[in-house]
Amino acid sequence: MAVDERPGWARALWLLLWGLVVAAVITTIVRFATGIATIANVNQAYPWGWWVGFDMLTRIALGGVGFTMAAAGEIFDIKGFRPIVRAALLVGLLWYLTYAAVLMVELGRPWMIWQVFFSWAPTSAMYEVALCAVAYTTVLLLEFSPLVLTKLGWTTPVRRINAVYMFIVITGVALSSLHQSSLGTLLLLLPTKVDPLWHSELLPVFFLLSAIMAGPAVMLVEHTLATHFLKLQPRMDVLRALGRGLTVLVAVYLALRLGDVLYRGVGNLALSFGFEARWFWLEIVVGLVAPLALLLTPDIDQRKGRLGMAGALVVIGVLLNRLNAAVVTMKVHSWESYRPAITEVLISVGALAGMVIAYVYLVRWLPIHTEPPLAEEASIPAVAPARALS
Amino acid sequence: MALKAMIQDNTRCIGCRACMVACKAWNDLPGDTGSFFAGPGYQNPRDLDPHNYTVITFTYTDEGTKGRPDWVFGRLMCMHCLEPACASACPTTALRKTPDGPVVFDSWRCIGCRYCMQACPFVVPKFDYDRVVPAIHKCTFCADRIQAGRDPACAQVCPTGAITFGDREDMVQEARNRIATSPGTYVPHIYGLNEVGGTSVLHLSSVPFERLGYAANLPDKAPPTLTVKLLHFTPKIFTTVWVTMAVIAMVVRRRFRFWAHDEHSDEHSGDEHGSR
Numbered sequence: 001m002a003v004d005e006r007p008g009w010a011r012a013l014w015l016l017l018w019g020l021v022v023a024a025v026i027t028t029i030v031r032f033a034t035g036i037a038t039i040a041n042v043n044q045a046y047p048w049g050w051w052v053g054f055d056m057l058t059r060i061a062l063g064g065v066g067f068t069m070a071a072a073g074e075i076f077d078i079k080g081f082r083p084i085v086r087a088a089l090l091v092g093l094l095w096y097l098t099y100a101a102v103l104m105v106e107l108g109r110p111w112m113i114w115q116v117f118f119s120w121a122p123t124s125a126m127y128e129v130a131l132c133a134v135a136y137t138t139v140l141l142l143e144f145s146p147l148v149l150t151k152l153g154w155t156t157p158v159r160r161i162n163a164v165y166m167f168i169v170i171t172g173v174a175l176s177s178l179h180q181s182s183l184g185t186l187l188l189l190l191p192t193k194v195d196p197l198w199h200s201e202l203l204p205v206f207f208l209l210s211a212i213m214a215g216p217a218v219m220l221v222e223h224t225l226a227t228h229f230l231k232l233q234p235r236m237d238v239l240r241a242l243g244r245g246l247t248v249l250v251a252v253y254l255a256l257r258l259g260d261v262l263y264r265g266v267g268n269l270a271l272s273f274g275f276e277a278r279w280f281w282l283e284i285v286v287g288l289v290a291p292l293a294l295l296l297t298p299d300i301d302q303r304k305g306r307l308g309m310a311g312a313l314v315v316i317g318v319l320l321n322r323l324n325a326a327v328v329t330m331k332v333h334s335w336e337s338y339r340p341a342i343t344e345v346l347i348s349v350g351a352l353a354g355m356v357i358a359y360v361y362l363v364r365w366l367p368i369h370t371e372p373p374l375a376e377e378a379s380i381p382a383v384a385p386a387r388a389l390s
Numbered sequence: 391m392a393l394k395a396m397i398q399d400n401t402r403c404i405g406c407r408a409c410m411v412a413c414k415a416w417n418d419l420p421g422d423t424g425s426f427f428a429g430p431g432y433q434n435p436r437d438l439d440p441h442n443y444t445v446i447t448f449t450y451t452d453e454g455t456k457g458r459p460d461w462v463f464g465r466l467m468c469m470h471c472l473e474p475a476c477a478s479a480c481p482t483t484a485l486r487k488t489p490d491g492p493v494v495f496d497s498w499r500c501i502g503c504r505y506c507m508q509a510c511p512f513v514v515p516k517f518d519y520d521r522v523v524p525a526i527h528k529c530t531f532c533a534d535r536i537q538a539g540r541d542p543a544c545a546q547v548c549p550t551g552a553i554t555f556g557d558r559e560d561m562v563q564e565a566r567n568r569i570a571t572s573p574g575t576y577v578p579h580i581y582g583l584n585e586v587g588g589t590s591v592l593h594l595s596s597v598p599f600e601r602l603g604y605a606a607n608l609p610d611k612a613p614p615t616l617t618v619k620l621l622h623f624t625p626k627i628f629t630t631v632w633v634t635m636a637v638i639a640m641v642v643r644r645r646f647r648f649w650a651h652d653e654h655s656d657e658h659s660g661d662e663h664g665s666r
Binding site: 032033034035036037038040042043044045047048071074075076077107108109110112113115116119120121122123124125126127128130146161162163164165166167170171173174175177178181182185186188189190191192193201204332333335336 | 436437438439475477478479480481482483484498499500501502503504505507508509511513516517518519520521522523524525605607608609613614616617618620621622624627628631632635636638639642643648649650651652
């Protein structure tokens with residue numbers, strides 16, 4: 001039975017993913033045996049660096065895909081989004097679970113994390129993010145569990161969950177809105193450190209909006225890649241709906257972002273083309289203007305690749321936005337600087353690789369991508385498509 | 391106890407660093423092997439760290455004392471803000487402001503998120519990254535000594551009277567008097583009177599504070615006023631979003647009982663291609 005029929009590149013990629021996971025696990029062991037300093041460059045002036053910039057701010061934003069798609073598909077009941085709610089929940093769940101895993105490495109004293117649940121700190125954005133993220137991960141597990149439970153044949157809990165399913169979905173949307181915006185509040189507290197091009201009283205609104213915007217963007221990437229690798233027919237109606245939603249969101253966000261910069265009178269900083277301004281424009285052009293231009297091309301509705309590319313650019317834009325605000329342009333001391341260590345990034349990359357592996361296994365096991373196989377592949381045995389990557 | 395404060399009169403400081411030694415002694419901090427010239431002049435160490443809760447800074451300036459070029463001193467330590475950003479940021483309330491002035495912390499409750507380090511406009515809390523069981527470290531204002539009715543260790547040992555400790559009201563008055571009675575000695579600015587909403591450490595200087603490397607252009611508004619107000623709305627936002635979404639679900643489905651999963655709308659059921 002163990003005849004490996006996968007192409008060579010797929011086997012190599014699969015090995016690479018596992019290699020990254022193993023490397024990240026080894027790095028984690030070193031971190032707990034010898035302290036954070038061995039594997040990370042975070043220092044006294046820049047205590048967060050890549051870990052918070054990417055793993056907290058960016059990862060949670062992209063994990064927002066679960067709540068935006070659940071809201072669009074289940075609450076608003078928009079037809080174009082319904083077929084991808086399951087995939088969105090899976091992706092969201094995996095983003096959050098890997099976030100929790102990296103957080104345990106990144107926190108200085110993770111064995112004390114339970115203290116958060118025995119504290120009352122309503123003035124702390126971190127407290128709100130922590131509680132809401134835990135609660136929302138629970139919601140995601142509940143939303144996703146019927147798929148697993150049905151597969152296992154446990155129908156009673158599935159019926160119980162389905163009976164109050166909308167309560168769970170709506171609670172998830174409310175929790176997400178809170179902690180996505182609280183990530184902005186997190187940076188709002190640092191008026192002296194966050195660059196004026198990013199520090200705005202509207203930060204919570206921007207963070208919520210960009211998390212919502214990341215939803216269709218992540219799904220465009222997911223659907224394009226998944227149908228490509230699983231050799232399924234892409235749902236053009238779904239991609240179209242995602243593209244239209246993304247166009248509106250990117251346009252609104254871009255207008256608000258530029259309007260805010262002008263309104264706060266820091267437009268001259270943006271036009272100075274100094275270090276911060278260049279990163280600002282990179283974020284605006286790559287993450288907002290370019291995808292918007294792509295999305296506004298006349299035949300976009302027929303172009304799967306172009307839609308996927310627009311989604312990928314928006315994802316990169318969100319990543320740039322969070323990293324710019326929290327890491328790249330943050331100034332504390334003139335004599336201290338921060339540059340992420342390879343091992344620091346490796347922890348994140350290992351978690352991402354683990355996420356892809358888990359995704360591939362779950363997509364094979366559960367009815368998540370139910371699109372019909374590509375016509376020309378129809379002659380290949382039915383097991384082949386879903387196994388392309390694994 | 392009334393709110394306490396400390397005057398750090400940099401014009402009276404001679405850079406002897408007895409305060410740094412007393413701080414180490416009272417807080418049982420280990421000695422370091424550093425460089426004698428870690429910072430400008432004889433400044434050592436360069437900055438606060440987990441073993442040094444206070445550091446005297448050395449700055450050479452052309453208009454030092456009475457217009458002559460000279461070394462001028464400054465002091466790094468926790469400012470014990472009246473509305474501390476660090477305490478507002480702490481998710482486990484391990485950091486808190488006590489009514490008599492000190493911002494104290496319970497390092498046992500710390501989860502190591504380092505938001506306090508990020509939130510502090512004076513970059514004071516320090517973390518020992520090189521330890522397997524790390525913790526946050528910073529000046530405690532000798533809260534235990536204040537409780538016992540004594541001055542903080544640094545104030546006790548200062549041989550030139552550069553450090554004065556007492557009720558904040560009296561200290562503010564004293565600082566104003568010093569500036570008023572010898573205007574040539576001081577720049578007319580009490581650093582910490584209004585910075586980030588006021589602090590419990592008030593600095594005086596003969597040269598502008600930014601020349602000493604003090605954080606300049608700090609807002610008069612305490613940073614937590616930006617965020618606490620917003621976070622206060624949390625339950626309201628949650629309820630509003632929840633109710634709005636429920637109403638939308640009802641309207642979209644055209645029925646009051648919206649809470650069950652619509653099986654019919656699930657395009658997946660009966661179509662199980664991708665699964666095996």
